[in-house]
Amino acid sequence: MSAPNFHLPHFLPYLLNQAAEAASHEFQAYYRTRYGMLRAEWRVLFHLGCYGEMSAKRVCELASLHKTKVSRAVAALERKRFLAREETEADRRIETLSLTPHGQQTFEDLSAAAARFEAELVQGLPPEEVKLLRSVLLKMSGLDQKRI
Amino acid sequence: MSAPNFHLPHFLPYLLNQAAEAASHEFQAYYRTRYGMLRAEWRVLFHLGCYGEMSAKRVCELASLHKTKVSRAVAALERKRFLAREETEADRRIETLSLTPHGQQTFEDLSAAAARFEAELVQGLPPEEVKLLRSVLLKMSGLDQKRI
DNA sequence: CCCAACTGGTTTCAATTGTAACTGCCGTCT
DNA sequence: AGACGGCAGTTACAATTGAAACCAGTTGGG
Numbered sequence A, B: 001m002s003a004p005n006f007h008l009p010h011f012l013p014y015l016l017n018q019a020a021e022a023a024s025h026e027f028q029a030y031y032r033t034r035y036g037m038l039r040a041e042w043r044v045l046f047h048l049g050c051y052g053e054m055s056a057k058r059v060c061e062l063a064s065l066h067k068t069k070v071s072r073a074v075a076a077l078e079r080k081r082f083l084a085r086e087e088t089e090a091d092r093r094i095e096t097l098s099l100t101p102h103g104q105q106t107f108e109d110l111s112a113a114a115a116r117f118e119a120e121l122v123q124g125l126p127p128e129e130v131k132l133l134r135s136v137l138l139k140m141s142g143l144d145q146k147r148i
Numbered sequence C: 001c002c003c004a005a006c007t008g009g010t011t012t013c014a015a016t017t018g019t020a021a022c023t024g025c026c027g028t029c030t
Numbered sequence D: 001a002g003a004c005g006g007c008a009g010t011t012a013c014a015a016t017t018g019a020a021a022c023c024a025g026t027t028g029g030g
Helices: A012-035 A039-051 A056-063 A067-079 A101-122 A127-141 B012-035 B039-051 B056-063 B067-079 B101-122 B127-141
Strands: A083-087 A095-099 B083-087 B095-099
Touching: A012 A039, A012 A101, A012 B012, A012 B101, A012 B127, A039 A056, A039 A067, A039 A083, A039 A095, A039 A101, A056 A067, A056 A095, A067 A083, A095 A101, A101 B012, A127 B012, A127 B127, B012 B039, B012 B101, B039 B056, B039 B067, B039 B083, B039 B095, B039 B101, B056 B067, B056 B095, B067 B083, B095 B101
Parallel strands: none
Antiparallel strands: A083 A095, B083 B095
């Protein structure tokens, strides 16, 4: 009935969102200004870069992105010649996506940048804490369940 | 030069975003379906509920929300009779925002729900880990710097 | 074989967001 | 006083997103 004395900066979903936003900020500025990419676009690019070719559907599942977002991201990446689509023989509904050399090169630049930003982010934190952080986040995100 | 063997689910900004999204999901469904609120709206509501009346500007700073988002959220909350604005005597540019009784009651319901979702979220995790998680996120988000 | 139900992916349309320009009010310098 | 610059908050317009309808292509039961 009376105010339950709720303390906002202890609320995990809020904390996670704020931390996520703060953590993504610099990287976002990098891929936006340098390659004109949107969030969904670098995610698709990185999935193909990290895991090799796959269908749009698979990207949706792995990245927890809605199919319309992926559809548009793929269209944009194709327009910019970062990826190519190929019709699958066995099932003509499915398009196999893969990076072009240009896309591959861009992925390499971006992943190097990502590594730098991450290093900056965790500098000052004890490695133990970072390790634990990763494992907890992996569990909470459900990313540990997804088979690649 | 060659593929730096970047592993996406180890990349903290990505992990944080995925975890944040997963963690917010249920609570989001709750305030959306039950009160038709948007993200910015519950954030404004919670700031007023937790910290008492303040200006829109102050909400922007504390919540790291852009002023247009806050402006629209305030308009929506006012339309739904959750908050009231009052012109400040000293400086007529500033509007002091405060919850109506109805808004207060809604805040109480939502914060109770939030507490339940959070409990569900951390159940299974050792309290130590949760404590550490919070402190790391607090640092990374910059929320620990903001004076209230 | 054939049609209904389903699936991968796209498009359409409305709702949400971001950027930049705008309003009215305040403070200061002259 | 009065005018220039700055600030709180709003609005207009374009870009992004989400929900639902849509289009092939595929599958499975009769």
